[in-house]
Amino acid sequence: MNMRNEDKGEPTGADARRDPLGLSALPELEPGFDGWAAVRAGLESRRRGRRQQAMGWMALAATVVLALGLSLRDPVETPTPAAATPGPELASDGQAGDDTLRALITLSQTVESQVRRLREHGGSMSAESSLYVAEIEDLVARVDAELSLQPGSVDLWGQRVNLLLDLEGLYRLEAQRDYHRLASL
C-alpha cells in the first residue's frame, strides 16, 4: 500500500501531514448518469415556488396597504433602509417580483411611519412590551443590515414588513390599554 512507515505515528498540530494512507490515489469513479434533466427540473420547480411565494407577498402587501390606508391620512415618509430601490438581482424574477418588491417597500414605509406616530403619541408601556419592542427592533436592524447587501430581496422586505406589523400591533395594544386605564379613572 501507499502507507509509509514514517507516517505510522499520528501527525499532530495544525499542519499535520495529510493522507498518510494514500487515499487520494484511489481511482476516480465515473458518475454513470446524466442528472442535468433532474437538476433543471428541480430548479424550475424552485423558481415556480418562489414566484408563487412572491405572489403571496403581493397579496399580503395589497391587503395590509388597504387596511392601513383606511386609518392613515398623512403622506408616506421616506424609507429607513438606504437601499429602497430594486437591485439588479431582481431582474431574473421578472415583472411580478418587481411589483411585489415595490409593494413591500411602500408597505414597509407606511407601517414604519405608523409605528413612529404611535410611538410619539403613545403613553407608558409595560416592561414586558418594552422587552418585545426592543427584540423586534433588534430584528428589524438585522434585516436592514442584510438588506444593505441584498436590496432587492423580496423575502427580506417581507420579513421587514412582518416585523414592523408586529411592532405596530404591540404599540396599538399598549395604546388601547392606556385608553382603558384612563377611562377607568
Next chain:
Amino acid sequence: MTGPSFDIELDAITLAAAKRGDVAACERIYRRFQKPAFNVAVRICQCRETAQEVVQEAFITAFSKLRQFRGDAPFWGWMKRVVVNHAISHIRRQPQAPHVEYEDFLGGADGEQEAIGRAMDLESALATLSDEDRAVVWLYDVEGYRHEEIADLFGKTESFSKTRLSRARARLRALIEDREARNLAGASA
C-alpha cells in the same frame, strides 16, 4: 489514478450568466463539476444512488443560491462546500447505505492489476468505517479540510474531528495490514 479535482477554473462570463439564471450556463457548470462532485459525494456516502441524489440536490441548491456567491474565493471551493454539506447532512439523516461496487475500477491494463488490487484493499477498508469516520478521514486527508472546518460541518468540536481522524486512520491501517498478511499467506500456501 488520482481522482478528479474540484479545482476547475470557471470563466466570469459563464458565472455571470448562471447568476442571471441562464439555463445553458448552469448546464455548462453542471457538466464541468458533475464528476468531481460525484466523487466527493460517493466517497462520503459510500453509495452510488445516494451520491447521485446528493449531487443533484447540491447543484439545485448551488444554482438557486448562486447570487449569494460573492466571488471573493474561487467558485470551485464554494461548489465543493455545497456538495460536502449536502453529503454530510445526508449521512447524518440516513442509516448506513449499500457500498460501492468494485467493478467501478476494474478493467485496466494487466500491469495495473497490482495497483488495482491495492486500491481495492483500501476501498474495501474504507467501506468498513462508519459514515462519520470515513467522511472525516476523506475530508481531512484528501479534500484538505482543516479540523476546524470539519467540526463546523458536523456541528461538533475540533476534538471530535481529531479523534475521528486518528481512529479512522488506525482502523484503515489495521485492516490493510490484515489483508496484506492474508494475501501473503494465500500466495505462499
